[in-house]
Amino acid sequence: MKRTKDPRTLIDIYNLLHARFGSMQWWPGDTRLEIIIGAILTQNTSWSNVEKAVANLKKDEVLNIKKLSRISEKRLARLIRPAGYFNIKSRRIKNFLAFLNTRYDGSIEAMFRTKIDKLRERLLDINGVGPETADSILLYAGKKPVFVVDAYTKRIFSRHGYVDEDADYAAIQAIFLRGLPRDVGLYNNYHALIVELGKRLCRPMRPLCNECPIRRRKNG
DNA sequence: TGCCAGGCCGGGT
């Protein structure tokens, strides 16, 4: 069966997802620091595990910049144990805090006063912060207009023919930046909707499923 | 039970 190019825009897809799941208005987390820590903790890790780790940090009342900066890497690793990769993530959190303390005197506000592109460069220089983590920090903690790409984005939109299977992070991001108005609220909800769809329906070994709101059906 | 999860790094070609 011959297939023609999907004429629907990325906005059309957004509207489908929004109709199905509503407004997510992310990130799940109370403070900007919690969002940043969560962004590191959720690297290749299910969110339910991250929640346990964050709960531990709150229970011990260390989820603030000063305490997190002072406790040992060892103790931090113990607290975030449920999130997996706890040793490396403890170091990565410490790396971020060292960056924040050194360059911005421990002020997240000061950090976000930096021009977006410059701040993104600096975040990427932190060992343990890659493109998705940096962009999540910028968008969700900083409310900056940066589109976040993740494994779900790549999987879902390559399956539906919007991005190449082998496209890298920057290429996928460029497609969304080109296809969407530069709007923080839209970027926020779009990525959140993608994750929601990914978590619920779009598993690795299941190419397309009938419940997928993006799926094109006969008769449109 | 084995596979997977909202990546990223470092060492090897």
Place this chain on the structure above:
DNA sequence: ACCCGGCATGGC
């Protein structure tokens, strides 16, 4: 410039 193993817990 790629490619790949390592990192680790908890849920289904």
